[in-house]
Amino acid sequence: MASPFFLFLLLLPFAILLLVLAAIVRPRPVRIPLKGRHVLVTGGSSGIGLALALRAAAEGARVSILARDPSRLQDARDAIRLATGVDVAILAADVRDPEAVARALGAADPVDVLVCNHGVFLPQELERQSLEDVRFMVEVNLMGTFHLIKAALPAMKQRAKESGLPGSVAIMSSQAGQVGVYGYAAYSASKFGLRGLAEALQHEVIADNIHITLVFPPDTDTPGLAEEHKRRPEITKLIAGSQGGMKADDVAKKALNGIKSGQFVVACNFEGYLLYVATVGLSPQRSCLMAFVEILGVGFMRFVGLCYQWSWFTSIEKWHAKTKSG
Template sequence: MLLLAAAFIVAFVLLLYMVSPLISPKPLALPGAHVVVTGGSSGIGKSIAIECYKQGAFITLVARDENKLLQAKKEIEKHSINDKQVVLCISVDVSQDYGQVENVIKQAQEKLGPVDMLVNCAGSSVSGKFEDLEINYFEVKPYNVYITIAYPPDTDTPGYAEENKTKPLETQLISESSSLCKPEQVAKQIVKDATQGNFNSSIGSDGYMLSSLTCGMSPVTSITEGLQQIVTMGLFRTIALFYLGSFDGIIRRCMIQRTKTKTVDKTA
């Protein structure tokens, strides 16, 4: 019996191994690829830019300080593997005007082609004591201040109706796989979770599954919650893979339908 179970597990693992290349994404070939690195003039971003450049990529560095950008460009260029490679520098504050950021990325695309890889590394973190920090950077837990992140499901609101007007068919069909909640029901749950100091607030079995699957390094409010996450993680991931398969199926069917309609329109 034990031998049979072991044989079954081995066969299952082998099957997964064989099927895996069919579902894995095609690796990105870095030679000739255009890599945009925000925060590429320093630290982790600069090292990522160097690593990609060493593998033949074209680089766009995005950061604020022009001098730092030029220094980084010189440093990266020492690692070229052919004389066609380019390092472009763009000085912009990514936390400000979105239109400006969009424009500079367009400029980069005009010069080096479509972006193949975007590395978002711009930013900084600030550490310090609660009372010494500005309001937007502070550690809250020791002061009995808790954060609740709510994941509301599709909820029947004016905003949702507005959203539906432009929702692609694929998203509509995926949304239909779960039921629409009432705003009062959602509000009740969020308030309950927030007042209990729960880090996650979700509704229904799908919501519970999603918040468990995405718990990562998030804090737990009770030992039971932690235990539930540990025990259910594998099972939920298995269920989630079936969901993903079904969503992919919806997207594929919509694409086939759209191609058919286009062909009929052309022949008419």
């Protein structure tokens, strides 16, 4: 049996590390209240966006949903009213159009919590994919997020200053924004870009008491998932699988909890958590305990990542050998 002194020596470095982390992790912990505050959710007419709007309304937030199709927005408003008894505002705009986004947000109340949930996914090998499809994904997923934040930020800053309450900008990325996979070149590029936006933006707005949350959902059971599976290259199906991952409401619950606690990164399932540790890089971290786990886990997760890459490249080699021989 180990002596108490030996155990003390064994645990001392970890205790010192925790104390150091408690002193240096930034930003500091924060709580983002929702009740009575204006939450605007883009892509709010279906899927994760609708689930987020439902949950925010149920928690007493004043909710607005933004999407392109007015009829689908009306259906979503009716569904939220039926489920919660709460009426929400609807805003019709294409996030690719900065003027339309600015008009929509200008007609709405100042935003306390902006959830940039919109997104499109057209999987295909880059060589075969049209530049129109590439541009469409980049303009919606990446530029659309810039348009929304640019339009909302001035009023959000003023709102946080006047109320003394923290504001939040949540950005919906994807696990394909953490690791690139065959057939996802354009989509991953658009989603990887959101991480750079989120990290730099947090530096820019922290003094205004606005906090950034970056969400990395897996495949989620949404109306577009079945169509996405039909378009996926066969190799992608071998590597990433072809079954749906999480339910939209489960992703919404994880995302909203992360927003309320000011988490910079929200992983939605166990695989996402492993990806988060493996790709943490220089991301902000509010929790000294999570920073401790990251420090201990990064080396091991690099090994796990190499194992995944071995499996993926092996699948690709076998696929090409099979198709050439056929």
